[in-house]
Amino acid sequence: MSLFAPSRSHHLIVLILWLSTLFLIWQHYHGLAQLSPGQTVKAQKALSTQPEDAQDPEGILSITLPVDRPQPIAPAAPNGVEALLSSIAKSIEYFVNVPIQPSEFSQLGGRLQILSTWLSARETLPSLMSSSQITTLDSHIERTVISLFPFIRHPMQPKNAQPFSTLRQTFQKGSSGIVIAGDKSNLRYLCHAIQNIRTVLNSSLPIQIAHAGDRVLTPSLRRFITNLAPNVTTINVPTLLDPRPLDLQRPDAAPALRPFAVLASPFEQVILIEPKTIFLQPPTTILENHGAYKATGALLFHDHLHGKGDFKERHEFWHGLMKNHRHSQALRSSRVYNEGYAEETDGGVIVLDKSRTSVMLGLLHTCWQNSKRVRKDFTYKSGDGDRDSWWLGFELAGAPYAWESRYGGxxxxxxxxxxxxxxxxxxxxxxxxxxxxxxxxxxxxxxxxxxxxxxxxxxxxxxxxxxxxxxxxxxxxxxxxxxxxxxxxxxxxxxxxxxGAEETRVLSESIAAARKVDEKSRLFDARTYRKPTKEGS
Known part of the structure; x- marks a missing residue:
């Protein structure tokens, strides 16, 4: 989805030039003081070709610039496309020479907001660009994505210079489906969820079980799962993304698998669910009828409101990230963030439309938060697994997202x-x-x-x-x-x-279907399955 109308293409060039130049100057004054001597030299070289007459007429250099904030439009410059490409190239040199550190959640969000304007240029300006200029812009975009998200490379294509566009081409146009991250410990509930969706609600949405290899979900268990119902498949996530920065096969990495499963899935619209999620209506209801999802392409659900005043360090972390960030409407409406409650996100259902560029950028930020180094030192120390990394990723990337209207019941x-x-x-x-x-x-x-x-x-x-x-x-x-x-x-x-009567029918039939699954198999992990007692069956 373009952020700017094609009729404003000339103004878009000028806007991107301003944003890129201002970003570089802001990085120079606010970032170099925190760098090592070697990094400082590299960054200064990257900035050395900046125009001597760079100005800041609006006084906005000291803040992160959201892509949706109206900016002053300067007169059109001659040869604007070449100037645009030159400005982008200088920004990329900074990105490459001064990589994002695991603590720099906001810094990554700022870079993604700049990247968003370049992607908008790619969508709206081709008629003003030569084929060589388009190729150059594509190369700049890919180089930026690789510098920020090295895990985006397919492990079988380590030298692919266009991993971002290659990944997006694997998304089946117009497709939608359900993704569930699975392993031995949650197999029983995963099977119950499949039966609830396919057998009781008669949903034909394809279901994909994401896993991190044979150690966490053996071939025999995968065969059992895929034979439960039609159109159920599995996906081995570490074979589709570079596994080295992810380390998803560790026992404690189960929550981290979820955002990468969404990224790697071929579905364009993804309903990510947890194994213990039970639907009372067909899941397609969200895709077809939910106004907030249709408006933003990213729908999240609230946890219960509880524990007000607990987790003060978590809130200090969140508020620290938002110091120089323009709060979205979604964040302004958050009672957890603004009133100090304990937990914000119920990860039982997350719905994303990856065909939208803004959604892809928010998802990439969330994935980065769940990479090995970041989740170990920051994400999971300040939250409950991957859950709050979803809204943080979209918020900091400046990507539209929506919450359900109520907190959990x-x-x-x-x-x-x-x-x-x-x-x-x-x-x-x-x-x-x-x-x-x-x-x-x-x-x-x-x-x-x-x-x-x-x-x-x-x-x-x-x-x-x-x-x-x-x-x-x-x-x-x-x-x-x-x-x-x-x-x-x-x-x-x-x-x-x-x-109600309809919900009772769905629940009764789901329980009956779950019992049949229990009777069919004794492969369930001992921690989550025991044969029902006669009194409790």
């Missing part, structure tokens, strides 16, 4: 206690569509003593949810009491709603 069972308000309890996070109808929930179908009310379903058993609530007060269970039946996730303070 709860679907489960009614708990009545004398002297207390009625509560809905269950280890779930419920999300509604734009018509306030239940759409999906995280937490899975399996019930145990920590999330049921009334008759114990038994470890590995099931119990049909009967009530739900949103917009209430959420109390997260205490982990030190889990397993003793003394503490549950509960919500109170708003209307208790009964699960």
């Amino acid at each position: 709860t679907i489960g069972w009614l708990l009545k206690q004398e002297g207390k308000q009625d509560r809905v309890c269950g280890n779930t996070n419920l999300h509604l569509d734009e018509s306030d109808k239940p759409l999906w929930f995280s937490g899975g179908l399996v019930a145990d003593e920590t999330n049921t009310v009334g008759r114990d379903a038994g470890v590995g058993g099931y119990q049909l949810p009967t009530q739900w609530m949103v917009d209430g007060v959420f109390q997260k269970r205490r982990e030190d009491l889990v397993g003793r039946g003394r503490e549950r996730d509960c919500m109170w303070g708003d209307t208790v709603r009964g699960v």
Whole structure:
């Protein structure tokens, strides 16, 4: 999607020249002081050919420039395309000679915003450019992407000079599908999710199980999964991206696999889900009907609102990244960011349209946050796995994204206690569509003593949810009491709603389908599967 109309092509050249020049000067004054002597020399060489008369008439050099901020348009310069290409080349020299460090989340966002203007030029200016100029611009763009995201190279094509465009060409035009990151530890729930989508909701969307090699998901398990339902395939992510900066085969790297699975998937529109995600409506509802998704191409869902005042270091980290950043509407609407609540993102469903350039740039930032060095030292120290890297990536890259309108609710069972308000309890996070109808929930179908009310379903058993609530007060269970039946996730303070007839049908049939999967296989990992007891079955 172009950020500028073709009729403004001449002005776009001038705008990009201004942005690139101002960015270089800003980098010079704000970045060189933090470099080593060797890096300083390289950066000064990269800047040495800057025009002596570079000006800053609007006084905006000290801030990061979002691509959507209106800028003054200077008179058209002669031979504007050549000047544009020269300015881009100088910026690239800085990018290459002064690489992004693992702590520089905001710096990467600034560079992506500059890259966005170059990609817009590539989309809107071909009629003003010769074939050689187009080739030069393509080369500049590819060199920039490689300098920022070395993992983008296909491991079988290490010398490919155009890995970014090559990757984008693998996206099947107009395609959409579901991606689930899987391994042995979540196999049972993954199979339940497939049955819920394909067998109960009759969705024909292709389902792709992303994994990180035979050690985490063996060939026999992959065969079992793909035989569960039609149009279910697997994808080995480290064979499609350079695995060296990623290190995805480590046991603790499971969350990091998810954004790279989205990047590597051939689907243009991707619904990324967790294995414990259960849909109450066909997932195509989001692609076809969700207005916020259609407007931005990137839809995220909120976690519960809880733990206000907890995780102060997390909030200090976030606010530090946003010091010189113009907050998007999505960030301004965030109660977690602005009011100090504990967790922002429910990663159970993330929906992206990779055909949009802005979405690709936001996704690349998120992937970078989940690369080995960055996630180890920063991303996972300041958040819960990959979850908050999604909104941070889009926010810092200046890419439009949208949140669902409500924070997470709860679907489960009614708990009545004398002297207390009625509560809905269950280890779930419920999300509604734009018509306030239940759409999906995280937490899975399996019930145990920590999330049921009334008759114990038994470890590995099931119990049909009967009530739900949103917009209430959420109390997260205490982990030190889990397993003793003394503490549950509960919500109170708003209307208790009964699960409707259609949702009950979907849940009942999903539980029946899950039981059949359980009966078919004993390949499940012992940590997530035990044969249901007679009392709890």
